[in-house]
Amino acid sequence: MAGEFQQQALALAAQQTVTPWLSDLRAQGSLSWQAHAWPTRKTEAWRYTSLLPVENEQWQLCDIAASNTLSDETLAEFIELDAYRLVFVNGRLNSELSSALPAEMVTFADANAAQQVLIKQHLGQIADQQTHLFAALNSSWLHEGVLLHVAANQRLDKPVYVVHVNDQGDAKAVNARVLVVLETGAEATLLEHYFSTSTVDRGWTNALTECVVGANASLKHYRINLESEQALHTGGVHVRLNQDARFNGFTLANGSRLKRIDYHLKHLGSGSDVQLNGIYLPRKQQRVDYHTCVEHCVPHCTTNETFRGVIADSAKAVFNGRIHIHQDAQKTLAEMSNRNLLTSDQAQVNTKPELEIYADDVRCAHGATVSQLNDEALFYLTSRGVSEAEARVMLSFGFVNELVEGVELDVLRHWLRPRIAHMFGQNDQLTRHIIHE
Amino acid sequence: MLTIKDLCASVEDKEIIKKLSLDVKPGEIHAIMGPNGAGKSTLGNVLAGRPGYEATSGSIEFKGQDLLELDPEIRAREGLFLAFQYPVEIPGVSNMELLKAAVDARRSHAGQSELSAIDFMKMAREACKAVGLDQSFLKRGVNEGFSGGEKKRNEIMQMMLMEPSLCILDETDSGLDIDALQVVAKGVNAMRADDRSFIVVTHYQRLLDYIVPDFVHVLANGRIVKSGDKSLALELEAKGYSWLEDEVA
Numbered sequence: 103m104a105g106e107f108q109q110q111a112l113a114l115a116a117q118q119t120v121t122p123w124l125s126d127l128r129a130q131g132s133l134s135w136q137a138h139a140w141p142t143r144k145t146e147a148w149r150y151t152s153l154l155p156v157e158n159e160q161w162q163l164c165d166i167a168a169s170n171t172l173s174d175e176t177l178a179e180f181i182e183l184d185a186y187r188l189v190f191v192n193g194r195l196n197s198e199l200s201s202a203l204p205a206e207m208v209t210f211a212d213a214n215a216a217q218q219v220l221i222k223q224h225l226g227q228i229a230d231q232q233t234h235l236f237a238a239l240n241s242s243w244l245h246e247g248v249l250l251h252v253a254a255n256q257r258l259d260k261p262v263y264v265v266h267v268n269d270q271g272d273a274k275a276v277n278a279r280v281l282v283v284l285e286t287g288a289e290a291t292l293l294e295h296y297f298s299t300s301t302v303d304r305g306w307t308n309a310l311t312e313c314v315v316g317a318n319a320s321l322k323h324y325r326i327n328l329e330s331e332q333a334l335h336t337g338g339v340h341v342r343l344n345q346d347a348r349f350n351g352f353t354l355a356n357g358s359r360l361k362r363i364d365y366h367l368k369h370l371g372s373g374s375d376v377q378l379n380g381i382y383l384p385r386k387q388q389r390v391d392y393h394t395c396v397e398h399c400v401p402h403c404t405t406n407e408t409f410r411g412v413i414a415d416s417a418k419a420v421f422n423g424r425i426h427i428h429q430d431a432q433k434t435l436a437e438m439s440n441r442n443l444l445t446s447d448q449a450q451v452n453t454k455p456e457l458e459i460y461a462d463d464v465r466c467a468h469g470a471t472v473s474q475l476n477d478e479a480l481f482y483l484t485s486r487g488v489s490e491a492e493a494r495v496m497l498s499f500g501f502v503n504e505l506v507e508g509v510e511l512d513v514l515r516h517w518l519r520p521r522i523a524h525m526f527g528q529n530d531q532l533t534r535h536i537i538h539e
Numbered sequence: 540m541l542t543i544k545d546l547c548a549s550v551e552d553k554e555i556i557k558k559l560s561l562d563v564k565p566g567e568i569h570a571i572m573g574p575n576g577a578g579k580s581t582l583g584n585v586l587a588g589r590p591g592y593e594a595t596s597g598s599i600e601f602k603g604q605d606l607l608e609l610d611p612e613i614r615a616r617e618g619l620f621l622a623f624q625y626p627v628e629i630p631g632v633s634n635m636e637l638l639k640a641a642v643d644a645r646r647s648h649a650g651q652s653e654l655s656a657i658d659f660m661k662m663a664r665e666a667c668k669a670v671g672l673d674q675s676f677l678k679r680g681v682n683e684g685f686s687g688g689e690k691k692r693n694e695i696m697q698m699m700l701m702e703p704s705l706c707i708l709d710e711t712d713s714g715l716d717i718d719a720l721q722v723v724a725k726g727v728n729a730m731r732a733d734d735r736s737f738i739v740v741t742h743y744q745r746l747l748d749y750i751v752p753d754f755v756h757v758l759a760n761g762r763i764v765k766s767g768d769k770s771l772a773l774e775l776e777a778k779g780y781s782w783l784e785d786e787v788a
Contacts, residue, residue: 477590478627482681485587485623486637486697487615487644496640500631500680535640536632538656 107157108136114163114275115242121211123218124244127226131241134231138238150420150452151391155334155360156306159273163243164192164305172199176267176299181326183293183513185263188248192268192305193276195246199265206258206290210247210279221249225281228312229340234364236336240277240310247279252288254316261291261322261511266307268333269299278309278337284319284347291322293514296337298330306334313340315347317371324514327355327363328521331388338364343403345371352509353380354518356525357388357417365394369403369431380409381502383525384417391420396438398431398461405436410502412526413442413449424456427464434464442472443501445494492535495527499536540565540705540736541586541606546597548585555581557761558597563705568737570747570772573758574780579740580624582758583709586738587621588614602704615641616648618704622694622711629681634693637681638663638700645701666699669729671722688719695726706730707738712746724749744776757783 112132120128141148172191186207189199195209208217225247229237252258266278284290296307307329315321321341329335335358341349355361361384367376376396384390396405405425413419425436442451455468475497483493499522506522509515523533541563548556555578563569573579584592586599588611599606601619609617629637642662643653654662667674670692682690691711698706708727712720727737727750739750747755747769755771756763757780764783765771775783 476627476629479629481589481611482623482627482629483632483637483640484611485589485615485621486641486701487612487648488637488640489612489644490610492640496632496636497629500629503631535636535643538636 105140108138108140110161111239112136112242114161117163118243118245120245123222124210127222127241128244130226131231131238131244134238135235135242137232138235141235147393150418151360151362151389153360156336159306161273161275161306164194164270164274164276172267172299179297180265181263181293181295181514181517183261183263183511185261185293187263187265189265189267190246190278192270192274193246193266193278193307204258206250206252207262208249210249213249217249217251220251220283221281224283224312224314228314228342229310229338229366234338234366236308236362237310237338237340240279240308243277243308244279245277247281249281249283250290250292251283252285252290254285255287257289258291261293263293263295266294266296266309267299268303268305268307268329270305271302272304274305276305276307278307280311282311282313282321284314284316284321286316286318288316288319289321291511293324293326293511295326296335297328298333301330302332303330304332307337309335309337311339313342313349315341315343315349317344318346319344320348321350322510323349323351324509324511325351325353325363327353327361329356329358329361331358331386333358334360336360336362338366341367343367343369343371343374343376346373347371348375349377350510351376351378352505354522355382355390355392357382357384357390357419360389362391362393365392367395368397368399369405370399372400372402374403376405376407378405378407379505379508381505381522382409382411382419382421383502383522384419385414385525386417387415388417389419393422395424395426396436397426397428398434398436399428400430401432401434403431403434405438407438408505409440410505411442411451412445412498412501413451414445416446416448418450419452421451421453421470422456423454423468424458425466425468427457427459427461427466429460431461432463434461434466436464436466438468440470441501442470443498444472444474445498492527492532495523495532496536498526499523540602542600544598546585546599547595548581549593549595550581550591554595555761556585559758559762561756561763563736563738565736566733567754568731568739568750568752570739570741570752570755571758572741572744572755572772572775575742577758578761579758580709583621583707583738583740586619586707587611612644615701616645618645619707620698620701620703620705621707622691622698622709624709624713626682626690626694628683628685630683632681633678634681635663635677638677638697641697642700662700666696669699670696670726672696687714688716691715691719691723695723699726699730704734705736705738707740709740710742712741712743720746721749744772747772759783
């Protein structure tokens with residue numbers, strides 16, 4: 103059954119042609135994909151998340167030509183950012199909605215000889231396709247993609263905003279791929295935004311982002327996943343950090359029938375630093391699953407990871423955060439915290455923070471909590487005349503507010519506030535006191 | 540304003556208040572004193588409607604309504620305010636958000652229009668100044684990382700903004716040094732009005748040097764065992780509570 107699904111996925115790949123210089127990579131991806139034993143409930147990485155929603159569909163590749171007519175409502179969901187914007191509609195680049203690209207950016211299809219060399223050098227090398235099932239699939243489906251390459255000591259003058267909008271009511275699969283290469287001392291900001299135009303979107307997006315952060319380079323990375331409840335998403339962000347490199351990441355996701363996002367970061371040069379914050383907010387029957395892994399391979403690196411989740415109704419969340427300190431990684435400073443708020447009796451979370459330490463001179467801490475709304479706080483607010491319904495919304499929002507406030511990109515922070523608030527309280531009466539600037 | 544008749548109240552099935560009666564008229568300040576464990580804080584919590592604090596018999600009438608029938612938020616909107624003994628910290632919800640929500644709720648309940656953000660901000664800044672808190676406290680999480688004194692001042696600031704008709708101060712003076720106590724008292728005294736009443740619950744007579752009560756009641760073992768004017772407080776200070784407990788026993 104599962105093997106059948108793996109074959110079916112490969113058959114889809116065959117329907118699409120790819121530029122010849124990427125075909126080797128595709129072939130490698132296909133081999134890795136086929137070599138994976140299909141996960142079962144006993145497979146640790148998929149223990150709490152069922153793949154049945156992908157297995158049970160007859161997927162087609164998206165064959166719709168990119169539509170130029172997104173509704174005003176959809177366009178209003180774009181983050182109004184002064185940025186280099188690339189818009190993919192159902193996986194296809196929509197040039198009308200995209201801005202002119204700077205020299206630092208190119209789509210794989212338009213890459214020149216030097217860029218092709220660079221892409222071939224890194225693509226598929228950062229994400230471990232033997233470990234990450236859907237990274238392998240992404241390579242085997244390789245088609246469209248974007249390269250962001252910033253030369254040494256340069257700073258890209260504007261953020262890069264990559265939008266994926268889906269509006270398919272049937273089982274169409276979309277493959278998304280981004281490669282970021284920052285040379286020594288380079289700086290860039292990348293915002294990835296995935297959403298559906300309507301609640302009927304039943305598409306599946308498999309999105310893979312690979313980043314190389316060069317020595318003393320700095321990447322700010324934001325990933326916003328707010329698709330429809332019926333849409334499926336399997337995605338990964340894979341990062342290599344060289345000496346003194348910095349990665350500052352933020353991620354937000356609602357839930358859907360299947361939503362799995364992997365972060366895998368490797369400290370490969372001493373002095374590198376990772377800051378990673380995440381928020382997940384599944385409700386109704388939604389599912390969301392974050393797996394993060396940070397590997398410290400060398401001494402003197404730092405990691406600070408904070409994930410918070412508010413799980414409502416009958417939703418289920420998974421957080422599996424792993425920090426792996428290799429034998430040589432002395433003087434590591436690593437902290438990971440995961441806090442969860444369950445706002446209903448049916449809500450569930452499976453949280454598993456893991457530290458694996460093979461070096462003896464390190465400072466590491468990790469913790470996870472699962473709690474319900476604080477009765478004392480609830481009474482305090484109601485004793486001030488606030489309705490219980492509004493108090494619940496305020497407290498739920500308050501639980502993640504610190505991470506929202508920590509978003510450096512002003513426009514994004516202002517954009518997030520009302521959207522997150524509306525996930526807790528669907529009417530304006532309940533959210534008006536937390537939406538302000 | 541408030542009429543409590545033969546109130547009995549329990550917490551976790553343990554009877555704490557036993558047949559307590561109290562009548563508070565508009566404009567009056569009543570001090571309730573008593574030893575630890577007498578039921579002073581329970582009384583405040585029952586009045587504010589804290590879940591788990593259950594009135595088992597008797598009645599409480601507040602401004603002509605059956606108080607026990609009202610949810611906590613309605614009591615607050617009707618003008619009942621409890622300044623907590625131990626205000627809870629709520630990280631992530633800013634003081635400003637809470638204050639605006641509170642004042643909006645109170646005003647719209649009274650049929651008044653809500654204040655604009657600018658007018659409200661002005662009012663909040665003034666209240667902040669009146670209780671000697673820096674304006675940065677408005678942006679901080681509710682009571683988050685506040686010192687004991689700052690929490691108490693914050694309670695008084697909320698009280699000033701909500702303009703309640705019945706203010707219950709639950710050991711607001713405990714843990715305060717005299718400077719902070721004077722700030723709190725000044726805030727309370729500035730709010731004294733013919734149509735506003737206060738119930739000041741305290742363990743120490745010192746507060747009453749600054750907030751002068753019309754009546755002093757001694758609560759022991761869940762009931763009021765003695766009432767008098769402010770001189771009773773001085774007597775208690777001199778003699779302690781044990782003679783009263785003996786008298787009752």
